[in-house]
Structures are given as structure tokens and as C-alpha cells.
Amino acid sequence: MQEETASSNEQHPVSLKWIQRYFKIAEQVSAWSKDPSSKIGAIIVGDKGQIISQGYNGFPRGVIDSEDRYNQREIKYKLVVHAEMNAILNALYNGSSVDGATLYVHNLPVCHECAKAIIQAGITRVYIDTNINERWQESWHYTKTMFSEAKVECYYYNDADGSITRQC
Numbered sequence: 001m002q003e004e005t006a007s008s009n010e011q012h013p014v015s016l017k018w019i020q021r022y023f024k025i026a027e028q029v030s031a032w033s034k035d036p037s038s039k040i041g042a043i044i045v046g047d048k049g050q051i052i053s054q055g056y057n058g059f060p061r062g063v064i065d066s067e068d069r070y071n072q073r074e075i076k077y078k079l080v081v082h083a084e085m086n087a088i089l090n091a092l093y094n095g096s097s098v099d100g101a102t103l104y105v106h107n108l109p110v111c112h113e114c115a116k117a118i119i120q121a122g123i124t125r126v127y128i129d130t131n132i133n134e135r136w137q138e139s140w141h142y143t144k145t146m147f148s149e150a151k152v153e154c155y156y157y158n159d160a161d162g163s164i165t166r167q168c
């Protein structure tokens with residue numbers, strides 16, 4: 001497994017201070033999710049550091065997002081739009097390009113479905129702040145494979161010690 005820890009600004013494209021700031025916002029956005037069991041937040045940032053859009057895990061606009069539906073996993077998984085996907089779609093709604101942008105995802109790794117959209121939308125760098133647990137291993141494997149081939153950089157930011165580790 002190839003790992004490389006970036007400790008200075010020379011080695012890393014975004015400074016730690018700004019990574020922390022964007023993750024704080026992503027965390028705020030995650031709290032807007034109505035899902036009682038998992039709250040994910042995503043922020044898309046342009047190459048000038050401007051925030052282009054935000055997203056959290058939720059049902060599509062207008063679809064009834066009752067607690068009852070969220071509590072039935074089968075239904076929830078069919079109706080939910082992931083935070084990363086929502087951030088991309090919100091940018092589209094605003095007529096904003098995310099080509100060359102950076103995505104920050106709080107609280108879960110990027111699944112292989114969102115990875116496809118991230119690549120196709122033109123996002124070139126991704127930061128996550130969660131460890132990959134058993135349940136996400138397989139999906140994360142495909143995400144990393146696709147990101148590597150499509151030249152999307154991905155990094156793990158550890159909030160506990162401020163370290164940044166390249167994942168692909």
C-alpha cells in the first residue's frame with residue numbers, strides 16, 4: 001500500500017488551515033441531513049478557493065423525507081441522494097462548473113457511484129476525513145481504482161492529528 005504523508009505546503013496543494021476550514025463547513029452542512037443514522041456533508045471548492053456548492057445526504061427535492069422512510073433502510077437507500085452527488089447537482093442547479101474543483105467529504109468515504117459522478121463532472125481532487133471500515137472496503141476499492149486511473153487525487157485528512165495522507 002502506497003502512503004505518503006504531506007506535512008508542508010510545498011508538498012501539498014492546499015494548506016492545512018484551509019483544509020480544516022472547509023471540513024468545518026462540510027461538518028456544518030452534514031448536520032442539515034434529516035437522516036437520523038448518518039449525516040454526511042460535502043463542499044465543492046474552486047481553484048480560487050471559492051465555495052461553489054454544498055450537499056448533504058437527503059431525498060430529492062419535493063420527495064417526502066419522513067422519519068419513517070429514513071428508518072426503513074431498504075427505502076432509504078433507494079431514495080437517498082448522497083452528499084457528494086447533491087453537491088455536484090447543486091452546482092449544476094446554479095449553472096456553475098466544477099471542472100478542476102476540489103471536493104471535501106465529511107463523515108464517510110466516497111462510494112463508487114459518487115466516484116463516477118465526481119470524475120465525469122471534472123472534479124480533480126478529493127479529501128475525506130473518515131477511516132475506511134469493513135462495510136466500505138469494497139466500494140472504496142473501486143473508488144480508488146477509478147480515481148487513480150482517471151487521475152483524481154484523493155487524500156485522507158485526520159482531524160485528530162492534522163495529518164494528510166494521500167490515498168490515490
Ligand SMILES: [Zn+2]
Binds near residue numbers: 084
Ligand atoms: Zn456515494
